[in-house]
Amino acid sequence: MTQPAPKQHWVGHADLDAFYASVEARDHPEYRGRPLVVGALPGHRGVVAAANYAARKFGIHSAMPIAEAYRRCPDAIYLPPDMARYSRVSRDIFRILETITPMVEPVSVDEAYLDLTGLERLIGSPETIGREIKRRILEGTGLTVSVGIGPNRLIAKLGSEYRKPDGLTVVHPEQVPAFLSPMPVASLRGLGRQTEKIFSRLGIKTVAQLRSLPLSYLEVQLGKRAAANFHQQALGIASAEVVPGRGRKSISRETTFEEDLLDQETLHAVLRRLTAKVAATARREQLSGSVVTLKIRFAGFETHTRQHRLTVPTHDERVILREAWRLFLHGKLPRKPVRLIGVGISDWQQPDSEPTQADLFEPPQKREKDDRLLETLDRVADRFGKGKLQLGYATKSERRKLR
Numbered sequence: 001m002t003q004p005a006p007k008q009h010w011v012g013h014a015d016l017d018a019f020y021a022s023v024e025a026r027d028h029p030e031y032r033g034r035p036l037v038v039g040a041l042p043g044h045r046g047v048v049a050a051a052n053y054a055a056r057k058f059g060i061h062s063a064m065p066i067a068e069a070y071r072r073c074p075d076a077i078y079l080p081p082d083m084a085r086y087s088r089v090s091r092d093i094f095r096i097l098e099t100i101t102p103m104v105e106p107v108s109v110d111e112a113y114l115d116l117t118g119l120e121r122l123i124g125s126p127e128t129i130g131r132e133i134k135r136r137i138l139e140g141t142g143l144t145v146s147v148g149i150g151p152n153r154l155i156a157k158l159g160s161e162y163r164k165p166d167g168l169t170v171v172h173p174e175q176v177p178a179f180l181s182p183m184p185v186a187s188l189r190g191l192g193r194q195t196e197k198i199f200s201r202l203g204i205k206t207v208a209q210l211r212s213l214p215l216s217y218l219e220v221q222l223g224k225r226a227a228a229n230f231h232q233q234a235l236g237i238a239s240a241e242v243v244p245g246r247g248r249k250s251i252s253r254e255t256t257f258e259e260d261l262l263d264q265e266t267l268h269a270v271l272r273r274l275t276a277k278v279a280a281t282a283r284r285e286q287l288s289g290s291v292v293t294l295k296i297r298f299a300g301f302e303t304h305t306r307q308h309r310l311t312v313p314t315h316d317e318r319v320i321l322r323e324a325w326r327l328f329l330h331g332k333l334p335r336k337p338v339r340l341i342g343v344g345i346s347d348w349q350q351p352d353s354e355p356t357q358a359d360l361f362e363p364p365q366k367r368e369k370d371d372r373l374l375e376t377l378d379r380v381a382d383r384f385g386k387g388k389l390q391l392g393y394a395t396k397s398e399r400r401k402l403r
């Protein structure tokens with residue numbers, strides 16, 4: 001008997017072009033073709049949240065101080081962000097993407113991965129699917145999207161970045177090496193400042209150069225884990241798994257320490273950082289979890305998990321952190337140096353379920369206000385990189401540093 005041919009995976013990455021600015025131009029035809037900047041207003045403190053392509057020609061980009069943008073182009077149209085409107089458009093976009101496949105994994109308000117495997121019979125070739133995604137988004141929302149399609153997530157993402165705006169790039173498996181070769185190593189995922197420095201010291205500029213180096217050499221330079229990661233990426237090897245937002249069972253983050261850690265203040269600070277990421281993902285996917293899980297590993301892979309069930313499901317990092325820390329302190333865990341710490345939430349609330357008893361103890365206005373604050377934080381984080389803004393509960397040592 002012959003073995004069936006292995007199934008070809010196809011992953012798509014869709015990314016709206018200059019999303020906030022494009023929504024403004026769509027809703028105000030008189031702005032079209034003119035440089036347009038969404039963000040703080042000139043004369044005020046603050047930064048650019050989004051700039052359209054006409055404004056980018058002046059060198060204006062996201063996170064640039066608004067004063068600098070104004071200096072470069074005083075004639076641009078400057079608008080404050082209208083987050084409620086952008087969220088509505090975002091929901092339309094996801095609804096349209098789900099007409100292509102239910103396997104849509106949201107990355108941010110205007111970005112998603114799609115599992116396109118097996119759609120050839122239904123829609124057509126990857127090129128046809130890509131054109132179809134673009135057509136449906138344009139007809140449904142009046143906005144352009146750049147789409148990358150390839151055998152895995154890495155290639156799909158690089159594909160959508162390859163030609164922007166309004167791009168479509170399909171990379172077939174046999175084209176992957178040639179597609180990656182000329183790319184700067186900086187286009188690879190997870191390249192931190194430290195690794196960037198090492199690459200530049202070694203004179204590695206392109207993916208082709210990186211690929212030509214033996215893994216053993218990279219291991220000496222970068223350490224085992226990073227070496228394996230970048231070696232794989234240089235070969236175009238990456239996950240093809242797409243996790244649809246509603247399909248996932250839990251959201252969790254964990255981190256392993258290079259040296260085992262006993263200091264509670266540091267552990268609390270790390271847990272807070274992980275919790276912020278978990279909560280941001282949950283909010284982006286509009287999920288609220290009822291169970292908080294803490295995971296702790298000590299030297300020698302001795303691993304413990306502790307769980308707490310909440311009366312009210314949450315995506316609030318303050319609640320998750322409070323419960324996770326309570327589990328750490330009172331979960332009858334041994335007092336030993338910690339190798340790994342992780343936090344997660346699970347057991348989603350049905351979005352349309354009745355409020356539970358405990359909700360009655362908190363006035364609804366307050367909950368809405370909290371949600372708005374958290375959403376604003378998410379958007380700032382999406383735009384300007386994580387870690388710039390956190391809710392105010394600094395640890396003692398951080399407070400000392402701030403003084």
Ligand SMILES: [Mg+2]
Pocket residue numbers: 015016017018019110111
């Ligand atoms: Mg975008």
